Amino acid sequence: TLQHLFKQIFQASLELQEDDNRKALLVSRKKKAEDTIVDLKGEKIGDGTQRLVAGPCSVESYEQVYEVASAMKEQGLKLLRGGAFKPRTSPYDFQGLGIEGLEILKRVADELDMVVISEVMTPADIEEASEYLDVIQIGARNMQNFDLLREAGGAKKPVLLKRGLSATIDEFIKAAEYILAKGNENVMLCERGIRTFEKATRNTLDISAVPVLKKETHLPVMADVTHSTGRRDLLLPAAKAALAIGADAVMAEVHPDPAVALSDSAQQMDIPQFREFMQSLRDSGLYKL
Amino acid sequence: TLQHLFKQIFQASLELQEDDNRKALLVSRKKKAEDTIVDLKGEKIGDGTQRLVAGPCSVESYEQVYEVASAMKEQGLKLLRGGAFKPRTSPYDFQGLGIEGLEILKRVADELDMVVISEVMTPADIEEASEYLDVIQIGARNMQNFDLLREAGGAKKPVLLKRGLSATIDEFIKAAEYILAKGNENVMLCERGIRTFEKATRNTLDISAVPVLKKETHLPVMADVTHSTGRRDLLLPAAKAALAIGADAVMAEVHPDPAVALSDSAQQMDIPQFREFMQSLRDSGLYKL
Amino acid sequence: TLQHLFKQIFQASLELQEDDNRKALLVSRKKKAEDTIVDLKGEKIGDGTQRLVAGPCSVESYEQVYEVASAMKEQGLKLLRGGAFKPRTSPYDFQGLGIEGLEILKRVADELDMVVISEVMTPADIEEASEYLDVIQIGARNMQNFDLLREAGGAKKPVLLKRGLSATIDEFIKAAEYILAKGNENVMLCERGIRTFEKATRNTLDISAVPVLKKETHLPVMADVTHSTGRRDLLLPAAKAALAIGADAVMAEVHPDPAVALSDSAQQMDIPQFREFMQSLRDSGLYKL
Amino acid sequence: TLQHLFKQIFQASLELQEDDNRKALLVSRKKKAEDTIVDLKGEKIGDGTQRLVAGPCSVESYEQVYEVASAMKEQGLKLLRGGAFKPRTSPYDFQGLGIEGLEILKRVADELDMVVISEVMTPADIEEASEYLDVIQIGARNMQNFDLLREAGGAKKPVLLKRGLSATIDEFIKAAEYILAKGNENVMLCERGIRTFEKATRNTLDISAVPVLKKETHLPVMADVTHSTGRRDLLLPAAKAALAIGADAVMAEVHPDPAVALSDSAQQMDIPQFREFMQSLRDSGLYKL
Structure with missing residues (x-):
């Protein structure tokens, strides 16, 4: 004894x-008690005002992006997400337009004064992509792509880091640390659903990860209601829950014609649905902008 | 071809x-488009007004239950939950006071005009327990105890059915069907967290199960924020999310002195914390009673 | 500090x-270093000789059971499993023949000198069922049906306890403790697959649970290759793995005509497949009887 | 209708x-019915003879690698694995010796006529690393690092692809397709444990993935018993199960002095334990070389 x-x-x-x-x-x-605030062309993420991020799953054409972005502007939204490099399970699925997609995003963002958020998948692309985008997104599958994290840590752009499909919160936090350790403090975390046995939704939105991450770190925390639920009919209720629990921003996908979308057609809103979504969020009193 | x-x-x-x-x-x-409303001594669960259910994890004494119930009444809460038969992982843990615990609950409920919700674990106990309680709770571990479901289906009391730790939503719905198939239509469903790899919370609150269950069934749907998170500091944010996403009721545990509670001491609020919790929910605008 | x-x-x-x-x-x-050996009419489970348990998923008729049991005898197998009380997700699925099913099992077992293993689902049935069966099986869904565990602990028959779908090994061990604590030391544990995100198999056979359970407890440990894989084509490889890792017995389902089986038709072997299965196990050198 | x-x-x-x-x-x-056989300096993986792959978790020094490799040679093993680039959860953990580690591996392999298997984590490193190693390993965290897969598909070296922690078998197969689609047909798959709720083991060895992968694809399939179990005491039973179920190779970690290892000290065997492990595998009749 x-x-x-x-x-x-x-x-x-x-x-x-x-x-x-x-x-x-x-x-x-x-280490740092006060909240980190990431300034995206004047939109201050993490300052206590809750925001919405929207856009199409994949960039398909200038017209497509412009239509979505216009609808967003109409609602006062400025944070435009869209995939140019697409991580796809099969090599035979649409892999995104690449740099051409980033050019489209930048052109639309310049015209409408918006912020471009787009995923980069490999360290070698960060430098070139940085000429077009305002926020480097690191996707769920790359949350522990450590070389990519280090490279993003050396970049001059803010980073949006998504939680891996089966990453614990502790691993998520340490993945973010890779970026800060290289000198980039403008990091935003995004809960996007974890993999469980449940099949009614594409993934399981781990809503309590939001307050846990806000408590453990000083970084802004977002919730992606599209990839977590994978169901258009759950975007509105999930967005309300995310706002109520204190997410600094909520991310959702919008496409002019989801039925013909080159990816994730079942989970994107069309423009009229997006307008209803915005109206319902405002009516609920949870979204205040 | x-x-x-x-x-x-x-x-x-x-x-x-x-x-x-x-x-x-x-x-x-x-089968039935309109919402089922379960009337608990005038509290109509599922009528569009969102309610709170509270009480200690385990019934320990008359004084303990009375103290919690008084604090609840002060806040306008009428739905009192408390465990008399306790399902415990180890046979050497406190197993609850049994019928004596139900007597205590009933005595306090009679004095303060409250509704008693308490778990029954075996078919043979339903008849005797029904003399004391107003709602038969069937716990997560017993969600597929089919004889218990059938017996509850034949009882004259409303049933609160909790989702199993690894039950799919489809299995949960079919477990409820066992009760209705025996003639009891007063069934309420309760999401209480599922088992995943994440360790920061006791279980993972599957918040999107709430709108999925409301859509698939006509039954009232609750969310238990205590057993899903297992953390006192997450009760308030999780309750806000549950209200925002449309739960008909939110369930949380309150104990006069959690540190000495005979079960689940880490996740119960004490009375002052409970008052703050209520105040914060009211301030958020999400809880309207 | x-x-x-x-x-x-x-x-x-x-x-x-x-x-x-x-x-x-x-x-x-x-507490007890030496292996517990459970004697089933001379078949000593846990004595170092690895055995096979077989039989139909559900008892459907005397002829059906007799045909399977005869094929088993031909192969030297004596441990006959068959479901009389069937736990089913939906109340509208075949629920088993009940006591009539147990009578069939006992009649066949008496004629062919075999051992009857069958599930009991509710405490009140244990006494009557014990007149027919040799081993009380407690199924995965009832692993934490504590009243059933206690009742089985007071019975005079050996108990086969299956691991719950999302039970940790620690919870499994403590569920067994409920039985021993009531005086019944003849308990056998059975790994039967856990629930994960993988969809290629019905559940995920947690093969390393076998040596962990053998190390932590002194009880015999079985592996059910039918419910874990849910695929007829995986029964043979999974059985080999289970024998190689040291399971005291392997359990598999056999039905004279799986296509018309009243439950689990996709995962049962027919008689010729069962003979091939036995031959292949013998050829591998892993099964020695 | x-x-x-x-x-x-x-x-x-x-x-x-x-x-x-x-x-x-x-x-x-x-697409291709016959088994793909990958020839590693004469060791033909997938030809029906089951092999062992061993080596230290991380390369720490020439002496360390030489000691392990010598013990392997003594046992007739030729396939040497060792980590030079280490994916680590925290940026402050030992990240591996990098190219220096590969140099050590190559020097030892040249001296003892062995095959070097080592992980590469980023597309840009593949070319340089290929000068030192014989097999490019792609780790679990990078299973869906699609640029890395493409780059490995263009390399002249065989690839060992590990299953992601929460990857379905279908996603695993499609990740391998990325490599073949770029022209590299020498791909070996490796099951290494999936993430589940169970805590007794580091991950859960999904043993039935081995026959499923052998059935769905024509590629050789390995099982890593070290990372799946995370427990030294489970390496031997898990290796037996993997051989019994038909794995083309089994991978395990060996370190001269695990207690002072710079990574994964709890799960590596020391040299005497490795000799016992080999002896027990031979005694079991499952390992035939």
Whole structure:
């Protein structure tokens, strides 16, 4: 028993050390108590005002992006997301327009004064992509692509990091640390659903991850209601829940004609649905802009 | 290919039949479009007004229950939950006061005009327990205890059915069907967290199950924020999310002195925390009573 | 820091106590080092000889059971499983023949000198069912039906306890403890697949649970290859793996005509497939009887 | 109903097309019936002879690798794995020796005539790394790093692709397709445990994935018993199960002094334990070399 106690004392020192390590994490609220605010052309993410991010799953054409972006502007939304590099399960699925897609996003954003958020999938693309986009998105499948995280840490653009499909919150936080450790403090976290046994939804929106992440880190936290639920009919209720629980922003997908979309047709809203979605959020009192 | 088409036509008829089966499910909204409203001594669950259910994890003494129930009354809450028969992982953990616990609940409920919700774990106990309680709760571990479901289906009391830890929504719905099939239509469903790989919370609150269940069935749907999160600091944000997404009621645990509680001490609020919780919910505009 | 150390010392004593608790668990190898051997009419489960358990998913008729049992005898198998009380997701699915099914099993077993293993689902049935069966099976859905566990603990028959679909190994062990704590030491554990995100198999056979359970407890451990895989084509490879990893018995389902089986038609072997299965197991050198 | 049937006929044609797509998958057994055999300096993986792959988790020094490799040679093992680029949850953990680690592996492999298997984490490193290693390993976290898969598809070296922590078998197969689609047919698949709720093991070894993958694809399939179980005491039983179920190779970690290993100290065998492991596998009759 005495031996056991000494072992415990030893372990206690180890834990103290771990505690110190945690304090030393740059993302930790123990390291920095105040909220990090990421300024995206004047939209201050994390300042207490809750925002919406929208856009098509994949960039398909200038017309498509312009139509969605116009509808967004009409609603006062400025944060435009759209996929140019698309991570797809099969090599034979549409892989995105690449740089051409980024050019379209930038052209529309310039015309309508919007912010471009788009995914980059490989370290080598970050530099060129940075000429077009305002926020580097790192997708769920790449949450532990450590070289990509390091490269994004060296970039001059803010980063939107999505949680991996089966990443614990602890792993998510440490993935963000890779970016801050390289000097980039403008990081936003995004819960986007985790993989469970439930089949009624595409993934399971882990809504309590939002307050946990806000408590453990000082970074802004978003919730992606499209990829988590995978169902158009759940976007509105999930968005309300995300706003109510304190997400700094909610992300949803909008497409002029989801039925012919080149990806994720079942989960995108069309323009009239998007307008109703906005109206319902405003009516609920949860969305205040 | 022609052969394949005929096979498909055959399968199509099978699916039509399945569709008919689903239409025939008594719990289904296809069977009954309007919401089922369960009347608990005047509290009409499912009528569009969102309510709170509270109480201690385990009934420990008359004084303990009375103190919690008084604090609830002060806040206008009438739905008192408390465990008399406790399902516990280990046979050496506190197993609840049994019938004595139900007597305490009933005495307090009679004095303060409240509604008693308490778990029954075995078919043979339903008759005797029904003399004391107003709502028979069937716990997560017993969601597919089919004899218990059938017995509850024959009882004269409303039933609160909790989702199993790894039950799909489809299985949950069919478990409820066992109760309705025996003639009891006063069934309320309760999402209480599912088991996933995430360790930051005790379980993962599957918040989107609430709108899915409301859509698929005509039954009232609750969310238990205590057992899903397992963390006192997450009760308030999770309750806000549950109200925002449309839960008919939210369930949370309150104990006069959680530190000495005989079960689940880490996740219950004490009385002052409960008052703050109520105040914050009212301030948010999400709780309107 | 000093304060922290004292806290740790206090926690250390708590842990020592927990350790003592674990030592005190009747199922634990720390409590009893030697293997428990369950004698089923001369078949000694847990004695180092690995055995096979077979039979139809559901008992449908005397002829059906007799045909399967004869094929088993031909192969030297004596342990006959068959469902009389069937736990089914939907109340409208075939629920089993009940006591009539048990009568059929007993009649065949008497004629062919076999051992009857069959599930009981509710405490009130244990006494009557015990007149017919040799082993009380407690199914996955009832692993934490604590009243059923207690009742089985008071019965005079050996118990086969299946792991719950999302039960941790620790919870499984403690469920077994409920039975031993009531005086019944003849308990066999059965890994039968856990629920995960993978869809290629019905459940995921957690093969390493077998050595973990053998290490933590002194009880015999089986593996059910039918319910874990849910695929007829995987029964043979899964059975080999289970034998190789040290399971005391492997359980598989056999039906004279699976296509018309009243339950689980996709995963049962027919008689010729069963003979091939036995031959292949013998050829592999892994099955030695 | 007629409308429904036409809808079904339409869907049937879609499914036929999908079926054709599957037939068109280069990895599919429908495309190529015979087993792919990957020749690693004479060790023919997938030829029916089951092999072992061993080595330290991380390369730490020439002496360390040489000691392990010598012990392997003594046992007739030629396939040496070792991590030079280490994917680590935290940026502050040991990240591997990088190219220096590959140099050490190559030097030892040249001296002892062995095959070097080592992970590459980013597309840009493949070319340089290919000068040192014989097999490019793509780790679990990078299973859907599609640019890395494409780059490996263009390389001249065989690829060992590990299953992602929460990847379905279908996604795993399609990830391999990325590599074959770029012209590299020398791909080996490796099951290494999936993430579930169970905590007794680091991950859950999905043993039935081995026969499923062998059936669906023509590629060799390995099982990594170290990362799946995360427990030294489970390496031997898990290896037996993997051999029994038909894995083409089993992978395990060996370190001269696990207690001081720079990564994964709890799950590596030391040299004497490795010798016992080999002896026990031979005694079991499952390992025949």
